[in-house]
Amino acid sequence: MHNHTAFFRFVCLSVALVFPQLHAQEAVPDAKELAARLSANVLDGSSLVRLKMEVKKSGGEKVTLQLQVKARRTNASSEVMYQVLWPKDRKGESFLVKKSAGGSPSGSVFVPPDAVSAITSDKMKGGAFGSDLAYEDLVGNFFGWPQQAMVGTEVIDRVPCQILESKPGKGDHSSYSHVRSWIDMKRMVPLKIEKYSSGGQVVSRIDTTRVAEDDANRKVPASLTLQRAGQNSVTEIEGSNIRHDVSFSDADFSVEGLRASSASGSKTN
Amino acid sequence: MVETVKNGQGTLVYEAVGLKKHYDGGKVAALRGVDLQIRQGEFVAIVGPSGCGKSTLLQMLGSLATASEGVLNYRGQSIADMADPSEYRAHEIGFVFQSFHLLPTFTVAENVQIPMFEGGSSRAQRIERATELLRSVGLEHRLTHFPSELSGGERQRVAIARGLANKPTVVLADEPTGNLDSVNAKQIIELLLKLHRDLGVTLVLVTHDLAIADLATRTIRMKDGRVISDSGVTPPTDSP
Amino acid sequence: MTFFTIVVRGLIRRPVRTGLTLVGISIGIAAVVALVGMAWGYEKSIEKQLDVIGVDLLVSNMSAGIMPKVFDEKIQEKIAKLPHVAETTSVLMQLLSIEDAPMMMVSGREWGGFTWNKLKIVEGRMPKDGSEQAVVLGTLAAEVLKKKVGDTVQVETSELAVVGIVDGGAVVENGAIILPISVMQEATGNQGRINFVDIRLTPNTPKQTVEELGKQIQVIFPEGRARDASEVVSANQGFRIARAMSWSTSLLAIVVGVLGVMNTMLMTVFERTHEIGILLAVGWKRRRIVYMVLCESALLGFLGGVTGVTLGALGLKILEFTPAIRGLLEPDLSPKLMLISVAIAVVVGVISGLYPAWRSSRLSPSLAIHG
Numbered sequence: 070m071h072n073h074t075a076f077f078r079f080v081c082l083s084v085a086l087v088f089p090q091l092h093a094q095e096a097v098p099d100a101k102e103l104a105a106r107l108s109a110n111v112l113d114g115s116s117l118v119r120l121k122m123e124v125k126k127s128g129g130e131k132v133t134l135q136l137q138v139k140a141r142r143t144n145a146s147s148e149v150m151y152q153v154l155w156p157k158d159r160k161g162e163s164f165l166v167k168k169s170a171g172g173s174p175s176g177s178v179f180v181p182p183d184a185v186s187a188i189t190s191d192k193m194k195g196g197a198f199g200s201d202l203a204y205e206d207l208v209g210n211f212f213g214w215p216q217q218a219m220v221g222t223e224v225i226d227r228v229p230c231q232i233l234e235s236k237p238g239k240g241d242h243s244s245y246s247h248v249r250s251w252i253d254m255k256r257m258v259p260l261k262i263e264k265y266s267s268g269g270q271v272v273s274r275i276d277t278t279r280v281a282e283d284d285a286n287r288k289v290p291a292s293l294t295l296q297r298a299g300q301n302s303v304t305e306i307e308g309s310n311i312r313h314d315v316s317f318s319d320a321d322f323s324v325e326g327l328r329a330s331s332a333s334g335s336k337t338n
Numbered sequence: 339m340v341e342t343v344k345n346g347q348g349t350l351v352y353e354a355v356g357l358k359k360h361y362d363g364g365k366v367a368a369l370r371g372v373d374l375q376i377r378q379g380e381f382v383a384i385v386g387p388s389g390c391g392k393s394t395l396l397q398m399l400g401s402l403a404t405a406s407e408g409v410l411n412y413r414g415q416s417i418a419d420m421a422d423p424s425e426y427r428a429h430e431i432g433f434v435f436q437s438f439h440l441l442p443t444f445t446v447a448e449n450v451q452i453p454m455f456e457g458g459s460s461r462a463q464r465i466e467r468a469t470e471l472l473r474s475v476g477l478e479h480r481l482t483h484f485p486s487e488l489s490g491g492e493r494q495r496v497a498i499a500r501g502l503a504n505k506p507t508v509v510l511a512d513e514p515t516g517n518l519d520s521v522n523a524k525q526i527i528e529l530l531l532k533l534h535r536d537l538g539v540t541l542v543l544v545t546h547d548l549a550i551a552d553l554a555t556r557t558i559r560m561k562d563g564r565v566i567s568d569s570g571v572t573p574p575t576d577s578p
Numbered sequence: 579m580t581f582f583t584i585v586v587r588g589l590i591r592r593p594v595r596t597g598l599t600l601v602g603i604s605i606g607i608a609a610v611v612a613l614v615g616m617a618w619g620y621e622k623s624i625e626k627q628l629d630v631i632g633v634d635l636l637v638s639n640m641s642a643g644i645m646p647k648v649f650d651e652k653i654q655e656k657i658a659k660l661p662h663v664a665e666t667t668s669v670l671m672q673l674l675s676i677e678d679a680p681m682m683m684v685s686g687r688e689w690g691g692f693t694w695n696k697l698k699i700v701e702g703r704m705p706k707d708g709s710e711q712a713v714v715l716g717t718l719a720a721e722v723l724k725k726k727v728g729d730t731v732q733v734e735t736s737e738l739a740v741v742g743i744v745d746g747g748a749v750v751e752n753g754a755i756i757l758p759i760s761v762m763q764e765a766t767g768n769q770g771r772i773n774f775v776d777i778r779l780t781p782n783t784p785k786q787t788v789e790e791l792g793k794q795i796q797v798i799f800p801e802g803r804a805r806d807a808s809e810v811v812s813a814n815q816g817f818r819i820a821r822a823m824s825w826s827t828s829l830l831a832i833v834v835g836v837l838g839v840m841n842t843m844l845m846t847v848f849e850r851t852h853e854i855g856i857l858l859a860v861g862w863k864r865r866r867i868v869y870m871v872l873c874e875s876a877l878l879g880f881l882g883g884v885t886g887v888t889l890g891a892l893g894l895k896i897l898e899f900t901p902a903i904r905g906l907l908e909p910d911l912s913p914k915l916m917l918i919s920v921a922i923a924v925v926v927g928v929i930s931g932l933y934p935a936w937r938s939s940r941l942s943p944s945l946a947i948h949g
């Protein structure tokens with residue numbers, strides 16, 4: 070049985086070596102179509118996610134946070150709420166980011182017992198909870214931008230990827246000039262994302278370190294490494310659980326909602 | 339029990355026709371065509387100089403060697419065609435060798451018992467028979483000794499007792515006195531003669547000692563792989 | 579004198595060589611006993627975990643991922659009504675990211691179910707009831723999380739009090755966070771859902787009935803599967819590696835043993851050409867000679883096996899009580915292993931005797947006597 074598989078793999082490999090053209094030609098996807106599929110994956114409706122975030126400063130200092138994320142992403146709007154579960158002394162710290170289609174992002178940060186501050190547009194590029202995760206990235210969906218193009222292929226961690234380049238339209242209110250994503254076509258998952266400034270520099274880079282299957286049997290990036298230009302830190306995000314089709318009320322995604330869930334010990338449903 | 343045999347009488351035991359044996363792909367010939375008949379109860383001495391083929395002939399009679407050409411029958415059956423020659427060696431014949439060929443790690447009594455494993459006898463029966471045989475060769479006081487503790491004559495007597503273990507009808511002796519001094523040699527020959535007389539076994543003895551050959555009922559002389567004379571006539575034996 | 583006497587004489591005529599061969603086989607067999615004993619010990623410790631909690635069958639839906647999928651807890655009630663099911667208990671067990679520790683097993687167990695019974699309190703107490711917002715930690719889990727009784731631990735959305743440290747009798751149990759199932763369901767947002775039903779069968783349920791039961795469970799719970807607790811153990815990757823390694827090393831030891839015995843027996847046969855010739859001349863059948871040589875090598879194997887088992891058992895005992903290893907290793911020195919090892923030694927003896935025996939049976943009696 071085992072030999073069988075090994076032999077089959079050997080044959081496939083040989084064929085791939087002999088007919089590399091054939092192999093490559095087969096998979097040139099349409100950029101628009103691909104972006105649309107990926108966009109549909111991002112706009113996955115309501116979801117409840119548990120993740121661990123580790124921020125490693127270059128000095129060796131490390132901050133670990135256990136977080137709960139509530140999100141509601143549709144074509145019309147995106148709302149995301151992050152809340153700290155652990156460590157104890159930061160428990161209840163949370164933030165909310167919203168963006169409607171064609172609008173610019175807005176949000177608030179809540180620190181217990183009762184400090185609320187708005188996330189101004191200049192802070193949108195900043196790191197949430199002191200990490201390398203930008204608030205605006207949570208609600209932006211570059212796969213939904215009007216200009217999409219295939220710009221090449223590259224192998225990442227032995228997985229052949231198509232490189233998709235996305236450029237925002239006028240109404241997208243993005244601070245990036247363009248975004249490149251390396252898509253594993255088999256699993257439909259980006260393995261690497263680079264976001265560029267108008268000067269052509271890489272501002273932000275995201276690497277997928279683990280892909281897992283979610284509750285709807287879709288492949289999703291489960292662990293990520295985030296880096297931002299000009300920042301001496303690396304943020305690792307490790308997702309441990311995701312659940313879709315959770316019923317949230319509008320109040321969940323309001324400043325009142327931040328307060329309430331912090332007070333209630335962050336219970337859901 | 340005693341069968342006095344004249345030449346041409348008694349049941350035919352061995353019959354050889356044109357028996358040849360060569361080694362090394364035919365280069366060395368040990369036997370160059372031997373015709374021979376031996377009957378039940380005979381005492382045959384085969385004599386001749388070393389290398390005349392007498393030992394080879396004896397080994398063939400004992401199925402220890404096979405003929406290159408010719409026919410050798412035992413009681414009408416071809417030895418070469420026997421399905422299991424070990425059966426024949428175990429029950430029909432007893433061997434006595436010049437250098438005794440006792441097993442050094444076994445006692446005298448045990449050495450005599452060795453052939454009996456092919457006889458299907460019980461342990462008690464084996465011990466009883468071995469003791470009886472060793473008594474008959476005068477070694478009842480040596481049962482638990484090892485061969486190395488015995489004199490040459492005693493060893494050969496053990497070998498004779500072993501040869502008789504399964505009550506054979508033929509005893510094949512290859513220079514049984516060759517390694518013994520004259521006193522012991524005489525005793526061994528007397529023992530063999532006694533067995534021949536008392537048990538009526540057919541005795542085929544290879545020797546270069548003419549004095550011993552004279553005691554036989556028949557003497558066959560060999561040279562260069564051939565029989566050059568066969569006394570044919572049996573001298574009178576001391577029948578009771 | 580019996581045939582066996584002859585066989586024994588064959589060996590003691592060369593005491594030094596026989597002795598050295600025995601040493602060779604013994605070392606090989608000792609290695610087999612020690613390595614396989616360790617692997618089996620490992621297996622037993624996993625089995626013990628299941629045995630400790632008294633599980634015969636596990637029902638789960640293993641269709642995706644490392645941990646089985648959750649399902650409705652009502653399935654448990656239906657399974658409980660099936661014949662031969664003595665007791666059931668539900669479990670919601672998940673690998674969770676706890677605080678800053680790596681992924682950890684968190685096991686929510688039906689309050690009052692039999693899976694609680696065998697936990698031994700090392701420190702503190704058990705939860706008061708099935709709804710207390712509390713956990714007990716396996717000794718290893720407590721170490722990893724650096725928690726003591728009185729601390730709290732964040733399990734998903736719930737902050738729970740650590741009320742006790744427990745010894746579960748097996749590594750898997752000791753590495754887990756254990757809590758009442760309702761508290762676990764609440765913390766993970768899995769109200770009304772479980773992912774294991776552990777079944778205890780009525781005593782002496784025949785294997786066939788167990789299979790039948792598996793089919794009935796399939797009807798109640800089509801996505802799920804009832805697995806024998808022992809099946810779960812044998813599917814364990816770590817165990818499989820340990821077993822493969824111990825057997826392959828043992829195989830090497832056995833090959834060395836075979837060569838040793840074969841060498842000795844070949845030497846014996848060559849040396850005893852003359853003796854074998856005599857045996858053939860006095861009428862021994864070739865079959866008997868073959869049998870004699872095989873018996874000698876089997877006896878050599880047997881003696882080597884017995885010595886080897888003794889040595890191996892002794893070695894394991896010494897290892898077990900070596901300070902560095904103490905407590906980690908739980909070797910299995912069952913009579914079964916000892917019997918198997920001796921049997922292997924005998925088989926090794928017989929196999930190594932085959933060629934020499936064949937050689938001996940091919941000897942020509944006349945050449946053997948004169949040569």
